[in-house]
Amino acid sequence: MMNIAVAQSGGPTCAINASLVGVFRESLKVSDIDAIFGSVNGIEGIINNHLVDLKSMILSNNDMELLRQTPSTVLGSCRYKLPDWKDDEAVYQKIVENLRQRNIGAFFYIGGNDSMDTVNKLSEYFRTIDFDVKVIGIPKTIDNDLCITDHTPGFGSAAKYVATTMHEITRDSIVYSIPSVTIVEIMGRHAGWLTASSAVLHAMGETAPHLIYVPEVKFSLENFLSDVRQEMSKHKAVIVAVSEGIEVPEGVQSGVVDNFGHKYLSGIGKYLEEIVRNEIGCKVRSIELNVMQRCSAHISSRTDIDEAEAIGAAGVRLAIKGETGKVMVFKRKHDMPYTIVIESADASCIANQEKLLPSEYINSNGNNIRSFALDYFMPLIQGDLSLIKENGIPKHFAIHESVLK
Amino acid sequence: MMNIAVAQSGGPTCAINASLVGVFRESLKVSDIDAIFGSVNGIEGIINNHLVDLKSMILSNNDMELLRQTPSTVLGSCRYKLPDWKDDEAVYQKIVENLRQRNIGAFFYIGGNDSMDTVNKLSEYFRTIDFDVKVIGIPKTIDNDLCITDHTPGFGSAAKYVATTMHEITRDSIVYSIPSVTIVEIMGRHAGWLTASSAVLHAMGETAPHLIYVPEVKFSLENFLSDVRQEMSKHKAVIVAVSEGIEVPEGVQSGVVDNFGHKYLSGIGKYLEEIVRNEIGCKVRSIELNVMQRCSAHISSRTDIDEAEAIGAAGVRLAIKGETGKVMVFKRKHDMPYTIVIESADASCIANQEKLLPSEYINSNGNNIRSFALDYFMPLIQGDLSLIKENGIPKHFAIHESVLK
Numbered sequence: 143m144m145n146i147a148v149a150q151s152g153g154p155t156c157a158i159n160a161s162l163v164g165v166f167r168e169s170l171k172v173s174d175i176d177a178i179f180g181s182v183n184g185i186e187g188i189i190n191n192h193l194v195d196l197k198s199m200i201l202s203n204n205d206m207e208l209l210r211q212t213p214s215t216v217l218g219s220c221r222y223k224l225p226d227w228k229d230d231e232a233v234y235q236k237i238v239e240n241l242r243q244r245n246i247g248a249f250f251y252i253g254g255n256d257s258m259d260t261v262n263k264l265s266e267y268f269r270t271i272d273f274d275v276k277v278i279g280i281p282k283t284i285d286n287d288l289c290i291t292d293h294t295p296g297f298g299s300a301a302k303y304v305a306t307t308m309h310e311i312t313r314d315s316i317v318y319s320i321p322s323v324t325i326v327e328i329m330g331r332h333a334g335w336l337t338a339s340s341a342v343l344h345a346m347g348e349t350a351p352h353l354i355y356v357p358e359v360k361f362s363l364e365n366f367l368s369d370v371r372q373e374m375s376k377h378k379a380v381i382v383a384v385s386e387g388i389e390v391p392e393g394v395q396s397g398v399v400d401n402f403g404h405k406y407l408s409g410i411g412k413y414l415e416e417i418v419r420n421e422i423g424c425k426v427r428s429i430e431l432n433v434m435q436r437c438s439a440h441i442s443s444r445t446d447i448d449e450a451e452a453i454g455a456a457g458v459r460l461a462i463k464g465e466t467g468k469v470m471v472f473k474r475k476h477d478m479p480y481t482i483v484i485e486s487a488d489a490s491c492i493a494n495q496e497k498l499l500p501s502e503y504i505n506s507n508g509n510n511i512r513s514f515a516l517d518y519f520m521p522l523i524q525g526d527l528s529l530i531k532e533n534g535i536p537k538h539f540a541i542h543e544s545v546l547k
Numbered sequence: 548m549m550n551i552a553v554a555q556s557g558g559p560t561c562a563i564n565a566s567l568v569g570v571f572r573e574s575l576k577v578s579d580i581d582a583i584f585g586s587v588n589g590i591e592g593i594i595n596n597h598l599v600d601l602k603s604m605i606l607s608n609n610d611m612e613l614l615r616q617t618p619s620t621v622l623g624s625c626r627y628k629l630p631d632w633k634d635d636e637a638v639y640q641k642i643v644e645n646l647r648q649r650n651i652g653a654f655f656y657i658g659g660n661d662s663m664d665t666v667n668k669l670s671e672y673f674r675t676i677d678f679d680v681k682v683i684g685i686p687k688t689i690d691n692d693l694c695i696t697d698h699t700p701g702f703g704s705a706a707k708y709v710a711t712t713m714h715e716i717t718r719d720s721i722v723y724s725i726p727s728v729t730i731v732e733i734m735g736r737h738a739g740w741l742t743a744s745s746a747v748l749h750a751m752g753e754t755a756p757h758l759i760y761v762p763e764v765k766f767s768l769e770n771f772l773s774d775v776r777q778e779m780s781k782h783k784a785v786i787v788a789v790s791e792g793i794e795v796p797e798g799v800q801s802g803v804v805d806n807f808g809h810k811y812l813s814g815i816g817k818y819l820e821e822i823v824r825n826e827i828g829c830k831v832r833s834i835e836l837n838v839m840q841r842c843s844a845h846i847s848s849r850t851d852i853d854e855a856e857a858i859g860a861a862g863v864r865l866a867i868k869g870e871t872g873k874v875m876v877f878k879r880k881h882d883m884p885y886t887i888v889i890e891s892a893d894a895s896c897i898a899n900q901e902k903l904l905p906s907e908y909i910n911s912n913g914n915n916i917r918s919f920a921l922d923y924f925m926p927l928i929q930g931d932l933s934l935i936k937e938n939g940i941p942k943h944f945a946i947h948e949s950v951l952k
Contacts, residue, residue: 183724302940305939317624318624346937433834434716437715439715523940
């Protein structure tokens, strides 16, 4: 008999709790697994010995359904960067001590490419000291920028939110008789996947978004203004989708850098709004989709949530087979009918890597997405959850804040 | 036999097209009504003789269902302020000429308190010149600030969006181990109804929003900072709901004034974010719910949409009875079981008036909403539409932009 631990890390998505359900539900089926510990605030919970007994918290299938429809990370999150063990072994020794004390035989880390760095470092250290704890990474990120996997859990729900909301913003934008420009700022530090997904509106017969700017294309203010002017000659209300990560002149981004060396970005939409107001002089507004694009679980993609649970469960099966240092990945077999299989890859191949939008998805002007790319996005946004409601709004599963302190 | 005309005005909501369906569907039942004209861009369409034949556009029950789930104003909108007829009769003469030419016997104007000003002025002018065209106002506004009526169509869907999204933002905010403040800016120039509706989360057992600031209470930066500090001593993640319309020091609001004398507001959330960062120094972010709170039809309240259709239909019945210069209103009979009836009021009593949040809804500290007020909000956010989808996202009814030009 052994126990296991699971943790959630990085920026919230709508699918991280579904992957937790996947790990939990699959572990219940394994007779060798006894306690299922949740680590509070990602790997920090293991380091600080702050673990909770999930079996005493997730009590029923109904609780699991609630978790599947609850956005963000029910166990909290962190952005802790594990040092190289050769530089600072103390923290690794603490982890080993705490895992050993709890008789934990496998650790599942749900997170983005930073978390996969943790999976890689931990599993390598455990191999080095011959400590038999399996470490498996379960991918998640709305940015969809993980290598090897076809897509990441969390991305489909975010893309569905972006497409649905862009559709609604389009309706909102065309009501007045005067020409206007609406700039919608979408998350994505370096990869334009989520911004590009707004192009699924084109399959609805919409001309919007008329312009789509992703970080993969070098941004030029001159070209931008000329693009906007050209679209204004064709459409009364021009809708622009722009990634937060496009390169604009220095000083626009706040420039604060997080523990992983990421810059906090904000204000690109507002910045372009000012440019359009000053240079073109028309009615213009900017809209930041903000955290809603990563936490709007009321409009999750069922495909995404089901897959997020399935890939968590597959992680447990892989650990039981004795593998470690692996990250679970999706392989797409067909777009239509949409078919995927779950495989695994070495964490070392995924950690700290970014997968950018393929250049062939982007049109020759660098300001929109080619229609064939919609075959990639479309299957990921399909289906709805049957939401459990209370007082007219979706109910959430939440652990009391005193437990998470 | 006569024809009728219908127009939509003011800021978009999720329910304006449902009221259009109400007018349309009810008119189909009246044997005396022949053509049903849609006026493009509110009253401007009547002035400029830009009318479309709705029977040739709304072809089926399916089209009406699509309209019910389509946000914003399918016929466009305007913010045109009708002058006093004694100052400028020419525009009134143009309206009369165009209505007469099309044999229009009744005009239905779906809009907010500005539009009810138009209803009032037009009906008075028509009476003065003895021109027999009935003018009926159908209320709408997410601000819920119309007098006499218990609430306005569009408010319930906006309130449901705000509550659902605040719930999700709450989940998003509590993931990190460090203390944080999240400030959510909600629409409402002078009335705090929509901001106050975020308190329905308290009925879900949430402590968030921990602080709610509405324009009805004089805002003090000192009190705000002391409130935030106090809540931070109790909660790791403090969630603040703030109306865009609270009074802050001069220079924060852009100060641009629209045709009706309204100031365009923006940036209050951002402003308070900076204040908290500088004065308290903790992790802080601000989120503007922006136009999503008025156009997120994917999460409309079914109660709201059904009522919006019903009140449009009731307007037609009133005009057929020979009344004019009236605005349709809801009277609430019970909170539980929720029961309303539709009546009418003189447009002169509603035009240019604002109904503010009752002071008894606000707690004695002026920084939250009392729990008994939830009985008012709760029935308005109940129920969902069975959405018609295409490619995984809700389908919209749209008139080609060339028709609306």
